[in-house]
Amino acid sequence: MPIDTTPSTVATNALQALPFSSLIGGPLDAAIKAQAMAAKTSWEFIQQVGLNEDKATGKREAVNVTFYYNKNGQMTKLIVPLLTIVPIPYIAIDEVQINFKANISASSSSVSETSSSESTEAGGSAKASFGYGPFSVSAEFKANYSSKKDSKASEESKYSVEYTMDVQVHAGQSDMPAGLATVLNILQSSITDANSKGTFTFSPANPQVDAATLAKDGKFAVNITANIKDSNGLVLAGEKVTFTPDAGKNITFDAVPEQTTDDNGNVTFTVNGTLTSVDAYSEAVGFTLADAKQGLSASGVLSFIGQLPTT
Known part of the structure; x- marks a missing residue:
């Protein structure tokens, strides 16, 4: 009986028909779409959460959180961008595992059976007598014939296809993109404290005039x-500022x-100004810097140290 290749053909066709793509x-x-949704x-x-938008201009500004605390006896305002103190949800899929297993079973079996039998038998009967008296002969004949033939054939084929697939997706809090990390670093560097009324500073902190800087006259x-700076720690541009010195004993401004x-x-x-005394001097004159619009001011002392040059 030739080898039946049907099971192999069935299994191959079943494997090729699986939608691997x-x-x-x-x-x-699905993982790519999920990553896009996460972004x-x-x-x-x-x-x-982190930005405010001006509806009129479309300008966006970082949302700041303001804290007040005591700093060296003065109430100080701490201004912190909100995005620097809350975690930004940035989830990234870093691994996708696809485990696939296919189990294809195909088999075929066939059974063919043939049996036959024959028998021959004389049948019928005949009788004959010959002779007379003690010399007589009689014969009887019987013959039968029968023929029998049995045959049996069966064929069976079956196949099954089974496959399983496990998908594992792992995602976690990923590192921030370089651009976003740079933005957060800039916002972090902008964290500042500010006087609740604003600040007015000047330099040098202790202005001085010494003999070397004086002219002969x-x-x-x-x-x-x-x-x-205003109460939010922002510099104020276009402010009108005045300088007012106090009266000096031997100094005119x-x-x-x-x-x-x-x-x-x-x-x-x-x-x-002019130093009017020709004697040795050691004098200090106060001065005031003021911004009328903001109501801010700062005071300092201008010192004169040295010997007035003589002609």
């Missing part, structure tokens, strides 16, 4: 730079014109 591509496609969620969180010039702060909130005054 869908079985493997489906989970990968969108992160962006929506940043927009809705006693004239002097000194530069004083001031900086103004030229008029000091009003100055305007630049874009960085800075303003520089050149203070000119």
